[in-house]
Amino acid sequence: MSFVKGLRCRECHKEYPIEPLHVCEFCFGPLEVVYNYDEIKKVLTRDAISKRAPNMWRYKELMPLNGEPTVGAQVGFTPLVKADNLAKALGVKELYVKNDAVCYPTLSFKDRVVSVAISKAKEFGFKVAGCASTGNLANSVAANATAANMENFIFIPNDLEQGKVLGTLIYKTNLVSIKGTYDDVNRLCAEIAGKYGWAFVNVNIRPFYAEGCKTYAYEIFEQLGWKVPKHIVVPMAGGSLLNKIWKSAQEFHKLGLTDDADMKLYGAQATGCSPITTAVKTGHDLIKPVKPNTIAKSLAIGNPADGFYAAKAMRESGGWGEDVSDEEIVDGIKLLARTEGIFTETAGGVTVGVTKKLIEQGRIPRDESIVICITGNGLKTLEAVVGKIGAPEVINAKLSEFDELYKTMKK
Numbered sequence: 001m002s003f004v005k006g007l008r009c010r011e012c013h014k015e016y017p018i019e020p021l022h023v024c025e026f027c028f029g030p031l032e033v034v035y036n037y038d039e040i041k042k043v044l045t046r047d048a049i050s051k052r053a054p055n056m057w058r059y060k061e062l063m064p065l066n067g068e069p070t071v072g073a074q075v076g077f078t079p080l081v082k083a084d085n086l087a088k089a090l091g092v093k094e095l096y097v098k099n100d101a102v103c104y105p106t107l108s109f110k111d112r113v114v115s116v117a118i119s120k121a122k123e124f125g126f127k128v129a130g131c132a133s134t135g136n137l138a139n140s141v142a143a144n145a146t147a148a149n150m151e152n153f154i155f156i157p158n159d160l161e162q163g164k165v166l167g168t169l170i171y172k173t174n175l176v177s178i179k180g181t182y183d184d185v186n187r188l189c190a191e192i193a194g195k196y197g198w199a200f201v202n203v204n205i206r207p208f209y210a211e212g213c214k215t216y217a218y219e220i221f222e223q224l225g226w227k228v229p230k231h232i233v234v235p236m237a238g239g240s241l242l243n244k245i246w247k248s249a250q251e252f253h254k255l256g257l258t259d260d261a262d263m264k265l266y267g268a269q270a271t272g273c274s275p276i277t278t279a280v281k282t283g284h285d286l287i288k289p290v291k292p293n294t295i296a297k298s299l300a301i302g303n304p305a306d307g308f309y310a311a312k313a314m315r316e317s318g319g320w321g322e323d324v325s326d327e328e329i330v331d332g333i334k335l336l337a338r339t340e341g342i343f344t345e346t347a348g349g350v351t352v353g354v355t356k357k358l359i360e361q362g363r364i365p366r367d368e369s370i371v372i373c374i375t376g377n378g379l380k381t382l383e384a385v386v387g388k389i390g391a392p393e394v395i396n397a398k399l400s401e402f403d404e405l406y407k408t409m410k411k
């Protein structure tokens, strides 16, 4: 049974039935899934959720499928780590890391959105899946569509890291590398989706795809003991995750699952691709597209689809946006690794770096709860740290050589 009412335009509020549509035909506004919360409230209690299996489908009433998911049944319920060492390093009292660097099966939060999108595409009867990707989405669509026995075509910009490219090819997908930026890739995919009639998870299936993001936040609230944190720092590419974290807090509050939705949202970008945080910092409503130039390739979207609404959510919540240099990104990756033993990719470096900056600026107070969103795995972006974290000591297999080395290694 589905609790979905339909699709609705975020701008003019025109309603549409559940179809593979993503923009309003009247005003070109983005479409969003609308639910019947009164009915959901009757069944989705804290108690009911707690008894279900530890995966993202424990909130299935708030997901836009008619039936059970056909792929990704085990995705989600990643750890919320109480990060006391990092808290100490940053000089704050209460800090948590939501760690989707270990999300099943492809080690980023994209597995959440893809399991919804591919399952929905199958419900719609599509035979072929595709995506325009900055890397992690490519990995996840290739893995999940393959597992769902669905032919798939993946489109990426041609400057991605080895881990992202090989981590896609391994699934024997059809991978197309475009000579251009992500924004060029995305434009092409919109044309292909129209002409070939394929399900592009983040183009014509986008309203359903985006709903998958919400489970990342539901889990945080549940893991905090049915509470929202006071502050949450979120990496942004297209701005979808940040928007949906905001929607999740409103939904949980509306359903009586949390006492309030009093949470400030902070968006994080790389300075080399910061169209959304720039809009927030300069007080502009409109997002001015940029040409990306940063090592945080997973966040390198110069013309973010949900940027306008992400900036609005930050303002409404009382949060802020900030960005960091490539050097600060690497420092962020290293800081998280040496304090908490978590190896994140460049997007996580952005989040940690921005968190540090916002605390130093006094924008995030030191005595209230903070969650930072770690969304991807460091093994996929080794290029970012090669040559910046030292090298192993090399010796022969002789005790005397180790004895000598040990003297020099002792701190």
Ligand SMILES: *Cc1c(COP(=O)(O)O)cnc(C)c1O
Binding pocket: 108, 109, 110, 136, 137, 235, 236, 237, 238, 239, 240, 241, 242, 298, 299, 345, 347, 348, 375, 376, 377
């Ligand atoms: C895609 C991605 C994001 C940002 O997602 P949006 O919803 O497009 O803002 C953040 N982190 C990682 C690792 C990603 O792959």
Ligand SMILES: [Zn+2]
Binding pocket: 009, 010, 011, 012, 013, 014, 024, 025, 026, 027, 028, 029
């Ligand atoms: Zn409209």
